[in-house]
Amino acid sequence: MSLSLAYQNVDKVYQSRGKKESAMVHALKNVSFTINPGELFCLLGPSGCGKTTLLRSTAGLEDITGGKILYGDVDMSIIPPYKRNIGMVFQSFALYPHMNLFENVAYGLRVRKLPNDEVRKKVEAVMELVGLQEELKRNPFPTALSGGQQQRVAIARALVYDPEILLLDEPLANLDAKLRRYMRAEIRRIQKATNITTIFVTHDQEEAMAVGDRLAVMKRGVVEQIGTSDELYTAPDNTFVANFIGKMNFFKGVLSGEKTVRIDETRLSVTVEPQNIRTNGLAMKGDKVFFGARPEMLEVSKNNESGNGIPGKVIIIQHLGQVVRYEVVLDSDITVQNVEIDMPHMVKEISENDHVFIKVREGRGFVFLPEVSNQ
Amino acid sequence: MSKIGITTTGMGETTVNLKKDHTQFFVFVLPLLFILFFLLYPILITVLRSFMGTGSKFNLSKLTLSGYEKFFTTKLYTSSLKNSLIVATSVTLGTILIGVPMGYFVARVKIPGKKLMLSLGILPMIMPSFIGAFSWIILLGNNGILRYAFNFILKPFGLEMPSIYGMFGMIFCMILTYFPYVFLLAEGAFSGANALLEDAAMLMGARKLRVFRTITLPLILPSLGASALLVFVRAIGNFGIPAVIGRQVYTLPTLIYFRVNGFVDYNGASSIAVVNCIITGLVLWFQKSYVKKREYETVSATHTEIKQHEHPVAKILAFLFCLIILILSLAPQITIIVMSFFEKWYGLLPEGFTWENYAVIPRTSSKELFNSFFLSMSATLLSALLGSILAYITERKKPFGAGFLDFAIMLPFILPGTVVSVALISAFARGSIIRLGGTYTIIIISYMIRRTPYTYRSVVASLSQLNPSLEEASTIAGASWFRTFRKVSVPLILPGIVSGAILTFTTLLQELSTTILLYSPKTRTIPVQIYIQVAENSLGRASALSTVLFIVVFIVVYFTNKSRKFSMTSGFKM
Numbered sequence: 001m002s003l004s005l006a007y008q009n010v011d012k013v014y015q016s017r018g019k020k021e022s023a024m025v026h027a028l029k030n031v032s033f034t035i036n037p038g039e040l041f042c043l044l045g046p047s048g049c050g051k052t053t054l055l056r057s058t059a060g061l062e063d064i065t066g067g068k069i070l071y072g073d074v075d076m077s078i079i080p081p082y083k084r085n086i087g088m089v090f091q092s093f094a095l096y097p098h099m100n101l102f103e104n105v106a107y108g109l110r111v112r113k114l115p116n117d118e119v120r121k122k123v124e125a126v127m128e129l130v131g132l133q134e135e136l137k138r139n140p141f142p143t144a145l146s147g148g149q150q151q152r153v154a155i156a157r158a159l160v161y162d163p164e165i166l167l168l169d170e171p172l173a174n175l176d177a178k179l180r181r182y183m184r185a186e187i188r189r190i191q192k193a194t195n196i197t198t199i200f201v202t203h204d205q206e207e208a209m210a211v212g213d214r215l216a217v218m219k220r221g222v223v224e225q226i227g228t229s230d231e232l233y234t235a236p237d238n239t240f241v242a243n244f245i246g247k248m249n250f251f252k253g254v255l256s257g258e259k260t261v262r263i264d265e266t267r268l269s270v271t272v273e274p275q276n277i278r279t280n281g282l283a284m285k286g287d288k289v290f291f292g293a294r295p296e297m298l299e300v301s302k303n304n305e306s307g308n309g310i311p312g313k314v315i316i317i318q319h320l321g322q323v324v325r326y327e328v329v330l331d332s333d334i335t336v337q338n339v340e341i342d343m344p345h346m347v348k349e350i351s352e353n354d355h356v357f358i359k360v361r362e363g364r365g366f367v368f369l370p371e372v373s374n375q
Numbered sequence: 376m377s378k379i380g381i382t383t384t385g386m387g388e389t390t391v392n393l394k395k396d397h398t399q400f401f402v403f404v405l406p407l408l409f410i411l412f413f414l415l416y417p418i419l420i421t422v423l424r425s426f427m428g429t430g431s432k433f434n435l436s437k438l439t440l441s442g443y444e445k446f447f448t449t450k451l452y453t454s455s456l457k458n459s460l461i462v463a464t465s466v467t468l469g470t471i472l473i474g475v476p477m478g479y480f481v482a483r484v485k486i487p488g489k490k491l492m493l494s495l496g497i498l499p500m501i502m503p504s505f506i507g508a509f510s511w512i513i514l515l516g517n518n519g520i521l522r523y524a525f526n527f528i529l530k531p532f533g534l535e536m537p538s539i540y541g542m543f544g545m546i547f548c549m550i551l552t553y554f555p556y557v558f559l560l561a562e563g564a565f566s567g568a569n570a571l572l573e574d575a576a577m578l579m580g581a582r583k584l585r586v587f588r589t590i591t592l593p594l595i596l597p598s599l600g601a602s603a604l605l606v607f608v609r610a611i612g613n614f615g616i617p618a619v620i621g622r623q624v625y626t627l628p629t630l631i632y633f634r635v636n637g638f639v640d641y642n643g644a645s646s647i648a649v650v651n652c653i654i655t656g657l658v659l660w661f662q663k664s665y666v667k668k669r670e671y672e673t674v675s676a677t678h679t680e681i682k683q684h685e686h687p688v689a690k691i692l693a694f695l696f697c698l699i700i701l702i703l704s705l706a707p708q709i710t711i712i713v714m715s716f717f718e719k720w721y722g723l724l725p726e727g728f729t730w731e732n733y734a735v736i737p738r739t740s741s742k743e744l745f746n747s748f749f750l751s752m753s754a755t756l757l758s759a760l761l762g763s764i765l766a767y768i769t770e771r772k773k774p775f776g777a778g779f780l781d782f783a784i785m786l787p788f789i790l791p792g793t794v795v796s797v798a799l800i801s802a803f804a805r806g807s808i809i810r811l812g813g814t815y816t817i818i819i820i821s822y823m824i825r826r827t828p829y830t831y832r833s834v835v836a837s838l839s840q841l842n843p844s845l846e847e848a849s850t851i852a853g854a855s856w857f858r859t860f861r862k863v864s865v866p867l868i869l870p871g872i873v874s875g876a877i878l879t880f881t882t883l884l885q886e887l888s889t890t891i892l893l894y895s896p897k898t899r900t901i902p903v904q905i906y907i908q909v910a911e912n913s914l915g916r917a918s919a920l921s922t923v924l925f926i927v928v929f930i931v932v933y934f935t936n937k938s939r940k941f942s943m944t945s946g947f948k949m
């Protein structure tokens with residue numbers, strides 16, 4: 001039976017060749033959270049955020065500098081990797097070019113000295129699970145397989161010996177876009193069928209949101225927020241998470257009332273729902289804040305009929321299918337980045353380079369502490 | 376369809392406005408003619424001669440198998456063949472036993488001085504092997520210092536250290552000469568291996584030893600096999616070592632020399648050369664059909680550093696192993712340098728310090744020095760030109776028969792030097808259409824034939840990494856073929872040409888096995904003179920000349936390695 005996997009104050013410091021203080025890289029800083037048994041957990045963040053380091057530390061391929069990794073009550077960080085009973089799928093799949101399909105998958109079973117007929121039974125069962133029964137009959141070398149098939153072999157190889165934990169290190173990065181969407185559903189199906197506690201590392205937020213039961217967003221060795229896809233999207237804790245999970249436009253402003261923000265350089269005052277004030281109680285009335293709005297929370301129009309529009313200029317119009325995205329540049333005192341606005345339809349009278357007005361839909365938007373978001 | 380340059384007027388009447396560019400054709404035809412005339416034609420003559428009786432003139436109507444019968448009837452021939460096979464097999468096994476562990480230690484155990492070990496490891500490869508052999512005479516010969524010391528210890532037990540002369544010495548010297556081929560390759564493979572493949576095995580529950588046995592070793596086995604076969608081919612073709620310390624134990628190359636120099640029997644020598652060729656040919660065929668196919672692309676895309684063993688016992692043992700091997704393989708060089716300052720060295724210490732060995736060089740060897748530099752330099756320049764053009768043809772143009780061309784160019788790489796000279800003498804010596812015997816030309820040609828593969832491989836390697844669209848872009852911009860070749864291709868493959876040329880030059884300076892059969896009093900080179908001095912037992916003078924050679928070669932190699940643009944290793948590959 002699976003147990004929970006808990007990280008307690010995990011630290012990882014890389015000492016580079018030079019012995020100077022500056023040569024140290026703090027890859028993980030005081031990371032603490034718990035993954036539930038049978039959960040499909042995503043580690044998400046930009047490159048260099050420490051997600052792969054955390055995964056490799058879980059596998060035992062890296063030694064952690066401080067803290068504990070507990071599986072149930074057992075501290076895993078002192079167990080050598082070959083005794084941890086972990087399955088791992090690498091970004092490059094790491095299939096053995098000198099072994100055929102069967103032997104690749106059977107490797108972990110051979111190590112465990114299972115009798116031949118049991119090895120055969122288990123390999124056949126796991127290949128059926130990943131949908132490669134036909135390929136197993138031909139039993140080719142892995143180089144003769146397509147990318148998607150190699151991916152399935154890598155998953156089968158990691159699952160065949162019933163590991164306690166399954167680790168997936170950017171498993172879809174080497175596949176093309178269409179296959180990626182298909183395989184992420186497959187991974188979720190296989191994970192749910194086996195119910196093995198799984199950690200899935202990715203830098204693609206769409207992938208993480210689609211696959212994971214819960215997500216941890218990381219930045220520079222620190223876990224910024226943990227939650228379900230819905231929680232992270234509808235209630236991001238800070239500007240980084242807000243703009244990493246989906247798009248968020250930020251406007252400089254001042255907290256003018258308990259539920260209202262006045263946007264700088266305008267007389268515009270916006271009302272925000274109480275649960276969307278994500279300042280953790282740290283911003284008082286009159287403090288500088290960021291007002292955040294997702295593209296679908298904004299409207300663009302040619303005329304300023306209501307009088308509370310923010311003037312700007314359309315740079316690019318992109319038709320994305322379900323929505324039409326307008327990219328608008330505003331006064332740099334309001335926001336430095338271009339504002340993205342999603343409209344359900346093409347607005348006929350607006351074309352590129354036109355002067356327009358932006359309006360916030362009633363009661364939508366977030367309030368954040370003013371941080372520099374350098375995502 | 377574009378109509379630029381072609382206008383169709385009326386019925387089937389086509390005017391082509393483009394002038395056809397013929398430069399390409401001429402640039403390509405000359406090297407091909409060279410290969411045809413100086414490589415394929417001599418080999419054909421050699422094969423034909425091998426079917427002619429001893430002493431008979433070149434006559435196609437009287438063909439006989441008598442040259443080959445000797446391998447079954449004459450004791451000297453039988454034993455030479457047997458000796459060659461024993462030496463080559465033992466040397467191959469020995470280099471694997473030394474080279475693979477050493478490669479693993481340097482790559483995977485945390486020991487000091489790794490970079491130094493790697494650069495010192497190249498030394499035995501670029502130093503002439505027969506010089507190593509004669510320095511071992513000083514150390515382990517009948518009156519050698521080490522043998523003296525060993526016998527002093529062993530005497531009370533009634534034992535005696537074998538003399539370096541004979542089979543043991545040949546195998547010993549060749550292992551020390553050729554182990555770097557395996558060592559450098561194994562080191563590269565162990566340190567460049569995809570760490571993820573090993574990580575994956577470990578996560579699946581395999582312990583270190585099992586990972587090594589089932590993953591690490593099988594993955595590098597094919598390329599290791601290739602380098603071991605190269606050692607085999609090199610060992611079976613080595614002339615210098617059996618000539619210096621073989622004494623009455625003959626191998627095929629020394630037997631060829633014996634037939635040519637002792638009996639002027641080109642037909643007999645041809646038969647031996649053909650047998651020698653067949654053995655190397657079989658090895659090459661084996662390599663191409665079994666080993667090459669199984670080479671794996673194991674270079675990892677994401678570079679993860681491979682973990683190193685840090686256990687103190689492992690560190691100490693690994694370091695000691697590497698140190699002993701390096702000392703053994705460098706002992707000849709050190710001995711030679713010491714010897715060059717003394718008159719004689721019988722027993723424990725050298726005697727009679729003197730500068731004389733160096734002082735006589737201007738008087739005795741100025742012609743030889745000139746010859747060595749002149750011959751090596753001209754052959755290097757010509758073979759660099761030849762090699763790069765040929766590489767360009769086979770890699771870029773891929774003409775009909777490119778595979779055969781590639782085979783023909785690489786053939787001399789595995790052919791023993793004595794075989795190449797026999798082929799050239801039998802084609803161009805007395806009584807043939809063109810007489811080149813005893814000239815500078817025949818030596819330069821033989822050098823070119825033997826060393827073109829160095830530049831060729833080196834340039835092919837850099838060309839294959841060069842995107843053809845760079846050249847296409849130049850053509851589209853309106854440049855002629857020659858301009859593209861000059862302004863785009865050549866500058867980009869220049870590092871490949873230069874590293875091939877440097878390898879060619881340094882190895883040619885010490886070339887013995889080809890020159891020994893082709894030289895005349897006028898064209899004698901330094902290595903030949905060293906060889907003669909060793910035969911006359913004037914080891915002091917031979918050492919002084921060898922030291923001069925070392926210094927020149929070392930300077931060239933040192934400065935090449937310092938500018939990191941050039942890699943000497945691609946020229947060593949088959």
